[in-house]
Amino acid sequence: MDLGTNGNGVNSDAQSDSQISHLALDIGGTLAKLVYFCGNKRLLKNDEVQSSVKAGGRSRTIIQGKLHFTKFETSKIDECIAFINRKQLGSHHPKDLDNDRIVVKATGGGAFKFAELFKEKLDFCLDKEDEMDCLVAGANFLLKAVDQEAFTYIGGQTEFVQINQDDLYPYLLVNIGSGVSMIKVDGNGKFERVSGTSLGGGTFWGLGKLLTKCNSFDELLELSHQGNNRVVDMLVGDIYGGIDYSKMGLSSTAIASSFGKTISTNKVLENYRTEDLARSLLRMISNNIGQLAYLTALRFGLKRIFFGGFFIRGHAYTMDTISVAVHYWSKGEAQAMFLRHEGFLGALGAFVNYNKQGHDNFILMQRVEKHKPELDGITTEEEDSEYASIDCSVYID
Ligand SMILES: Nc1ncnc2c1ncn2[C@@H]1O[C@H](COP(=O)(O)OP(=O)(O)O)[C@@H](O)[C@H]1O
Numbered sequence: 114m115d116l117g118t119n120g121n122g123v124n125s126d127a128q129s130d131s132q133i134s135h136l137a138l139d140i141g142g143t144l145a146k147l148v149y150f151c152g153n154k155r156l157l158k159n160d161e162v163q164s165s166v167k168a169g170g171r172s173r174t175i176i177q178g179k180l181h182f183t184k185f186e187t188s189k190i191d192e193c194i195a196f197i198n199r200k201q202l203g204s205h206h207p208k209d210l211d212n213d214r215i216v217v218k219a220t221g222g223g224a225f226k227f228a229e230l231f232k233e234k235l236d237f238c239l240d241k242e243d244e245m246d247c248l249v250a251g252a253n254f255l256l257k258a259v260d261q262e263a264f265t266y267i268g269g270q271t272e273f274v275q276i277n278q279d280d281l282y283p284y285l286l287v288n289i290g291s292g293v294s295m296i297k298v299d300g301n302g303k304f305e306r307v308s309g310t311s312l313g314g315g316t317f318w319g320l321g322k323l324l325t326k327c328n329s330f331d332e333l334l335e336l337s338h339q340g341n342n343r344v345v346d347m348l349v350g351d352i353y354g355g356i357d358y359s360k361m362g363l364s365s366t367a368i369a370s371s372f373g374k375t376i377s378t379n380k381v382l383e384n385y386r387t388e389d390l391a392r393s394l395l396r397m398i399s400n401n402i403g404q405l406a407y408l409t410a411l412r413f414g415l416k417r418i419f420f421g422g423f424f425i426r427g428h429a430y431t432m433d434t435i436s437v438a439v440h441y442w443s444k445g446e447a448q449a450m451f452l453r454h455e456g457f458l459g460a461l462g463a464f465v466n467y468n469k470q471g472h473d474n475f476i477l478m479q480r481v482e483k484h485k486p487e488l489d490g491i492t493t494e495e496e497d498s499e500y501a502s503i504d505c506s507v508y509i510d
């Protein structure tokens with residue numbers, strides 16, 4: 114059976130025990146995300162060759178392997194390039210017939226901004242995919258192909274959500290990256306970006322750096338674990354002498370004004386604990402996004418809201434704040450759900466799009482049946498320890 118070539122002129126009929134590696138990128142305002150597939154092509158025994166699958170009228174070979182996930186700060190894009198080079202990712206990609214460069218799917222603003230750099234350093238031709246399209250494709254793939262991907266987080270309890278494939282659409286996808294996009298999803302490739310806000314992950318990280326002098330996002334998150342927002346936020350009780358504003362259903366402990374308590378003291382920034390500032394800022398940004406998400410869902414009659422983007426990072430306080438905001442404002446009608454591979458939606462969507470535009474002899478993702486990711490993640494030395502790899506198989510010519 115002609116297995117075709119891997120696009121680099123190397124005849125994949127060689128059936129060498131070669132590491133198959135394909136990747137896709139999402140280069141955003143803050144982080145560059147990579148999704149890459151590693152599988153071993155081995156000598157196919159006769160019965161295996163027979164078991165190859167007819168897809169698109171052609172026989173294709175199924176390769177078992179894993180999807181891996183990792184990220185780099187966009188400001189350190191050279192580290193991302195060095196990683197790709199070190200692992201020889203993309204070595205099995207087809208080449209662009211016009212310029213003989215390796216074709217790699219990429220999305221996010223960085224796919225435009227760094228196109229020349231990837232060409233120069235890796236001989237990559239970045240095949241650009243629309244960012245919103247990839248976010249939706251990535252979310253739909255995860256929600257359909259991976260068990261235990263979506264979950265609720267309320268009162269400190271994580272509950273995985275069993276997705277009914279026949280009742281998935283419509284839903285609201287809220288992607289909290291540097292900024293926030295809110296996308297109404299009605300099906301595969303059927304979506305509309307219906308709202309957004311510039312008060313997103315970049316706001317938390319940017320203001321947090323200024324207020325706390327943190328050198329890393331993880332340090333800022335760690336600080337927020339230990340802080341008490343009530344030192345900084347003005348509560349209803351601070352205004353009402355310690356009692357509820359019960360006529361309007363506002364408890365004394367409800368936040369009346371974020372950072373409002375700093376007004377009525379003679380303290381300056383240095384007099385506040387950085388932990389308290391970080392906690393209050395996280396609460397403010399998360400609550401605001403939760404409320405905007407609910408209002409957008411209400412406007413379109415949507416009950417399911419999935420939150421993605423690297424801002425969340427599976428952080429308990431962030432998810433709890435968003436969940437409480439959605440539950441409070443919707444009076445329990447709408448539900449906030451989160452995704453295990455939250456920050457990789459765009460990169461995964463770019464990867465899944467390989468079977469578009471003439472790549473159909475290249476790679477197709479097949480539905481991952483009953484994948485149960487390890488809850489604590491599977492990592493290799495480079496992988497991001499928070500994001501479990503996904504066992505999957507792909508078709509390849
Ligand atoms: N290690 C990290 N470094 C920087 N920002 C991080 C990190 N982890 C999470 N974040 C948060 O995630 C946001 C970026 O999320 P992401 O979905 O990658 O958006 P973008 O595509 O705009 O880069 C940052 O603004 C920050 O709030």
Ligand SMILES: CC(C)(COP(=O)(O)O)[C@@H](O)C(=O)NCCC(=O)O
Pocket residue numbers: 141142143221222244289290291292293294308309310311
């Ligand atoms: C421009 C963006 C889509 C870029 O995506 P990101 O890199 O932030 O993930 C996003 O930052 C955004 O939607 N900002 C908010 C724009 C608005 O006010 O709707």
